[in-house]
Amino acid sequence: MSSEEQLLTVVTAAVRTAANLVTRPATTPTTMPELAAALAANDDAVSAALRPVLIGALPGSQWTSDEHGSGPMPDGDWWVVDPVGGNMNAVQGMPDWNIGVSLVRDGRPVLAVLHMPVAGETFTAIAGQGATADGVPLKVSAKTDLTLALTGTGQARPGREADRADRAGVAVAAMMRNALYVRASVPVGHQLAQVAAGRMDVHWQFDNLRSHIAPVLIVQESGGVVTDFDGKPWAVTSDGYLAAAPGVHAAALDVLRAVR
Template identity: 40%
Template sequence: MLNTVIETVVAVAARIPAPSAPTATTLPDLLSRFTELDEPLQAELRDRLPAGEWVIDSLDGAVQYLQGLPQWCVTVTLVDGDTPRLTVLHSPALGETYAAERGKGAWRDGAPIRPSAKVSLAAALAGTSHPATSQPDADAAAGKALPAVLGRIAALRNLGPTSWQIADVAAGRMDLFWLFGQDAENLLGASLIATEAGAVVSTTTGAPWTPTSSGFLVAAPGLHSEAVATLA
């Protein structure tokens, strides 16, 4: 099934127009443009994917896409309740595809991936983001944690879509990523990629992560404990 899903996602993504210069001037304009793109993509993916319960984000990184930037991807995840079973992320701009299947592994373009071997936050490249909708408690927690993290890491970036940044941690391109708040649509599939690659997934306090958790952290094994302590 995995190869079929990859082929479907890549084919649908290939028909998405390349990002262009932004034209929206108000929030309603942005939302209208997003809906025009998202609804037909969602419908096509659901029509073409194998039978099952799918969580789909046809434009993870929609803000970047609508601003004419290349940092966005298409994500689909087969779930059994709250448990991700299979996931595919495809970036048309990079021409790369991340995929994972529970109990079988995680790959980028068919090659197995693994997290970095770093053991010190002082050498780490970290990423962060926030949910698409404002969540006041999460916003406050993020604001409190940021100064502590900035004083401990080599660099902090937001490199685009949440799911892709997590997959990059799984592949060792980044060393950790965190998010305060709930964003299950973007976290479910990416968490499977991270877990199957050998990265450590938890809440920001180090507890097991679930889609209803109020925070998310993924890190290379040698950095996870220090990352939890720093975020706290």
């Protein structure tokens, strides 16, 4: 077993255990302080459980749980953790939430785990070795017609900036005119996992946050094409990205390039 495979085994077990710490408040928050406290409680509990295990499994590695961080990363081994992707959903009692972990080495993703506790699925990937869901190899959709494609996007980070909202709306409308279906939801990791599994065909984001690294690697290792909106290969430093099955990527890129 390679060192990456050993790490993946440790991370997968730790993530599954940490998921049991995510809770829903006794009453749904109705004020911003209540909501912030509930979100922080989940993030803090998961981070406290994962951090010592991950750092201990790879001596000398470093940690970041700033899921809204973006841009270049320092050299070395970094555990990039999204403690509760879709935390708002968990707090509200909805099933779409996950825990995501990636290992980034010198700015490049090495491995990824995305665990969806309610769905009972764990997606994993090692760079260059493929991706699986609970041990079953993943493969993206074989579709070649965008008009038959299930597509999606979501709000990668909170915000009400008018220009960002307008751009997102224009892109959704454009894709609705060209694809079979458009889903706008969070967390982003859920949609990317569906692309990796061939259940959805396209996902795009005008943001490229560190919390996306794990599911993007899973899509790539499932045979998906992930680029920026100029068609260049995705990188941690890309401004945004399109992740899609190879047969519909070019058509989807044409739609989004015109409205980005």
